Amino acid sequence: MKNINFNDFETELELLEKYELTPNELFALKAIMCAQNGNWDNRYFALPVTVRGDLREILASLQKKGVIKKCYDIPRYAMEFDPMEVPLFDDTVSETEEENVPTYVRMGSELEDVYPMFALINGKLEMLGSGFKGVFDSIDDFYKFYCDQINWDEEKHKEIIDLINWEEENNIGCIVYSMADFVKEHKWEEIKQVKEDIDKHTV
Secondary structure: OOOOOOOOHHHHHHHHHHHOOOHHHHHHHHHHHHHHOOOOOOOOOOOOHHHHOOHHHHHHHHHHOOOEOOOOOOOOOOOOOOHHHOOEOOOOOOHHHHHOOOHHHHHHHHHHHHOOOEEEEOOEEEEOOOOOOOOOOOHHHHHHHHHHHOOOOHHHHHHHHHHHHHHHHOOOOOOOOOHHHHHHOOOHHHHHHHHHHHHHOOO
């Protein structure tokens, strides 16, 4: 999301339609991008919740809609928010650049794209989070770790993506841990076992 002209009404309408943003989400995105482009202005973030809306909820919605990358751990209540740390999805990448993306980045990104952000735990909707902090130095380190765990096997990667999609589509409720724990503990094996058990009893 680079070089977006927010002074252009057509551009704003395009973003609203493409990502199905609310006005509050669009304004938050503009404030974050202004800060990251060197035009830091704290006035928006200092607005009362009744005017601006709950920033944590706005960030979570932007993340769910793919505007903010899933590797970002949304600050808990009372934690300091730094707009410079928010990784925004770059939709300006050309097809040629996509073809040159390293394998570990492609596979890691595909995992990140399908992994759920929330889970219903004990009747309460909980944010799973990435679990990266204190474990991986960067998102690239996590992507490489994931590829190492599956021996850089494309077929295994595809199987894991399919298992996550199956789990989500059928509301199985297996995924109740961070993405980092999912990879470290090979939790896809649990989903695979559940699927096999269900398939055995399905006529």
